[in-house]
Amino acid sequence: MATPQTTLTIPALNSHLAQVFAQYPIEVAHGEGVWLHARDGRKILDFYGGHAVAGLGYGHPRWLAALERQARQMAFQTNALPMVIRERAAARLTKFVGLGLDTVFWINSGAEANENALKVAFKQTGRSKIVALEQGFHGRTAAAGAVTWGAFEKWYGFPRRPFDVRFAPRDKPAAVDEFVDRETAAVIVEPVQGVGGAYDVGKPMLQALRRRCDEVGALLIFDEVQCGTGRTGAPFAANFYGVVPDMITAAKALGNGFPVSALLMSQRVAGHLKHDDMGTTFGGGPMACAVAEAVIDTIESESLLANVRQVSAYICSSCIIGPVTGVQGAGFLLGLKTSRPAKEVQAALLAKNILTGTSADPNILRLLPAYILNEGHVDQLSDALSRISA
Numbered sequence: 001m002a003t004p005q006t007t008l009t010i011p012a013l014n015s016h017l018a019q020v021f022a023q024y025p026i027e028v029a030h031g032e033g034v035w036l037h038a039r040d041g042r043k044i045l046d047f048y049g050g051h052a053v054a055g056l057g058y059g060h061p062r063w064l065a066a067l068e069r070q071a072r073q074m075a076f077q078t079n080a081l082p083m084v085i086r087e088r089a090a091a092r093l094t095k096f097v098g099l100g101l102d103t104v105f106w107i108n109s110g111a112e113a114n115e116n117a118l119k120v121a122f123k124q125t126g127r128s129k130i131v132a133l134e135q136g137f138h139g140r141t142a143a144a145g146a147v148t149w150g151a152f153e154k155w156y157g158f159p160r161r162p163f164d165v166r167f168a169p170r171d172k173p174a175a176v177d178e179f180v181d182r183e184t185a186a187v188i189v190e191p192v193q194g195v196g197g198a199y200d201v202g203k204p205m206l207q208a209l210r211r212r213c214d215e216v217g218a219l220l221i222f223d224e225v226q227c228g229t230g231r232t233g234a235p236f237a238a239n240f241y242g243v244v245p246d247m248i249t250a251a252k253a254l255g256n257g258f259p260v261s262a263l264l265m266s267q268r269v270a271g272h273l274k275h276d277d278m279g280t281t282f283g284g285g286p287m288a289c290a291v292a293e294a295v296i297d298t299i300e301s302e303s304l305l306a307n308v309r310q311v312s313a314y315i316c317s318s319c320i321i322g323p324v325t326g327v328q329g330a331g332f333l334l335g336l337k338t339s340r341p342a343k344e345v346q347a348a349l350l351a352k353n354i355l356t357g358t359s360a361d362p363n364i365l366r367l368l369p370a371y372i373l374n375e376g377h378v379d380q381l382s383d384a385l386s387r388i389s390a
């Protein structure tokens with residue numbers, strides 16, 4: 001068997017890339033389902049899913065077929081030319097979500113979706129303040145970074161935030177009224193925080209935010225870039241918690257690896273839009289729309305939401321073992337609480353050919369597997385964990 005590498009030594013591959021990413025010691029050659037095949041011959045069980053992107057796993061035949069079909073027919077066309085696939089994918093996505101969020105603006109990344117959601121909120125309310133939650137992550141662009149907890153102190157880079165932001169505690173529904181007031185344009189929240197540690201903000205907090213936004217005329221934005229598109233075992237976290245926001249942003253698993261994001265809006269929001277309020281070149285491209293449609297079709301036709309719920313429950317019952325003392329999160333956005341630094345547990349698992357993620361919480365190991373994961377895969381994880389010291 002090949003000896004596991006501990007460092008990535010591929011200078012030719014790295015030499016022209018901006019050195020801004022810490023990298024794991026695996027060079028991926030190809031993927032198949034929930035498996036990564038490394039160039040050194042290792043076969044690695046992937047509980048990280050390319051940072052929550054590979055919802056269907058790698059090389060899913062329906063995803064491949066949709067991409068190929070659309071690439072042959074028309075790979076790209078501007079939004080100025082109407083296309084059936086763009087309309088059909090929007091109808092498919094809004095039907096999947098339900099909840100009256102019936103208007104879609106297609107863009108390309110999570111940050112771009114959030115950027116547009118915030119802009120829409122400012123325009124509609126005429127206000128200049130946003131409330132976000134502590135430990136929340138919303139992306140790297142000017143507005144999305146401004147509402148990301150800790151960004152300004154760590155990596156923001158722009159000379160100042162473009163608007164006022166207040167960060168509220170994520171676990172104090174009673175404190176919501178103090179933060180959200182009549183100057184607040186919107187509250188942006190990840191219902192299950194990803195980078196913040198697979199932390200389930202929870203129904204009481206989301207309900208408190210909804211109630212207060214209604215009271216003061218602010219809009220509620222659910223950033224479901226990481227926790228949406230099936231990851232909680234419901235279509236979106238809004239469905240999972242039964243709390244309806246004014247806007248949802250979706251990305252990551254929506255394209256299963258092809259860049260696509262969406263801003264979903266209620267009629268209350270979309271009714272205010274005018275021509276030219278938003279724009280994009282690549283957003284709504286036919287290939288992006290074809291994969292989004294295929295992803296949703298596949299989630300439904302292969303009963304993947306039920307699988308996420310069932311296998312998630314199995315992880316919760318079988319993986320509190322070895323260095324793991326508890327589990328938080330929802331569905332397939334789970335945080336294993338570790339008695340040792342999560343980075344050490346992650347490295348020990350990788351040495352056993354299992355890839356997991358970490359988070360901003362040093363004692364949370366983050367799992368973001370593909371929705372096709374089964375209980376046999378989980379047995380491999382729990383077996384590996386049982387062989388790691390606490």
Ligand SMILES: Cc1ncc(COP(=O)(O)O)c(C=O)c1O
Nearest residue numbers: 109110111137138139194225226
């Ligand atoms: C909740 C959340 N929002 C927004 C983003 C930013 O998405 P992108 O990297 O596609 O811009 C991320 C990325 O990790 C995320 O987890």
